[in-house]
Amino acid sequence: MNTLGEDLYPDVTASGGLASAMREAAELRGCDIGLAPWATDAVSIQTARGFLRVDTATGERLFRLRVHIPGFTWEIGSTGDLGLLVEAVAAWREGVPLEELAERFEFMDLDEFTRALESGEPTSSQWSDLLSSDFHRRQWNLLRRLRADEVLRDMFPTITHGAVRLRVEALDGTSRQVLVYEPDEERYEVIRPGAPGADWVEVPTDDLIAYLRAALNEE
Known part of the structure; x- marks a missing residue:
């Protein structure tokens, strides 16, 4: 729960925004997240498996991860760990199989997404x-x-x-x-x-x- 006035995202605040914070976290971990250099707080990353979109929750510290194609958006997980998030984004961009992604990143829920793809x-x-x-x-x-x-x-x-x-x-x-x-x-x-x-x-x-x-x- 958020205590009134508490900053749930001090790392994001210190970096000057979500995009900057993600870039810094990715650099520390040697990850390539493909984030456009002009991106600020509107984080949308084009990948071979749709656009990945990241935003923050209110009331608790959560980075929410979604995948989007025209007409469809799936929430595929959320975590309070920014480092883990950027590692998952990098793995997604690299084309790591969905089953392996779910095993490596426990916060990701890919069941609905996978079923939708398999059924066309x-x-x-x-x-x-x-x-x-x-x-x-x-x-x-x-x-x-x-x-x-x-x-x-x-x-x-x-x-x-x-x-x-x-x-x-x-x-x-x-x-x-x-x-x-x-x-x-x-x-x-x-x-x-x-x-x-x-x-x-x-x-x-x-x-x-x-x-x-x-x-x-x-x-």
Whole structure:
């Protein structure tokens, strides 16, 4: 419990903020937590398994750790030990298997997160959410066409500036992906972000599904 006026985070206060305190703790332990140099108290770290977000609780000393992808946020643990927290963040970024993470860091609770990934929940729920959102009504026909394909329905969909983005890995913002835009009914333009010389290409209606499959399967 917090005694009135007691500073629960003297290390954070002394460092000038949560981000600075995390950097210092990580440096002491030789950890790379990937925290952007301009980050201050809004701690969000991009990783190959989603964004890790850290904040502090009130009333008791707890650093809360969450993982976020579009439409989904899981709290995966909390600890009062800042050093332990940064070690867990570094291990997460390094791609340590989830089972090993849970064994090494007892404060992490990955059961719900793991079950959601294994069941494909983030992807299937994301399709349903987009197709039930009036805000994205203009993209409904395209979304339905893409989801009808047995391969493309396993890709994680988002909407970016009116275009449908399909990503191979739901948690990895840098994984293979395509953007599909429908400027007019049954006319499609596609771009593969990150590909050399990437530019928008008009794709005939009859070729769209095969084109997208090929783009998303390229190594």
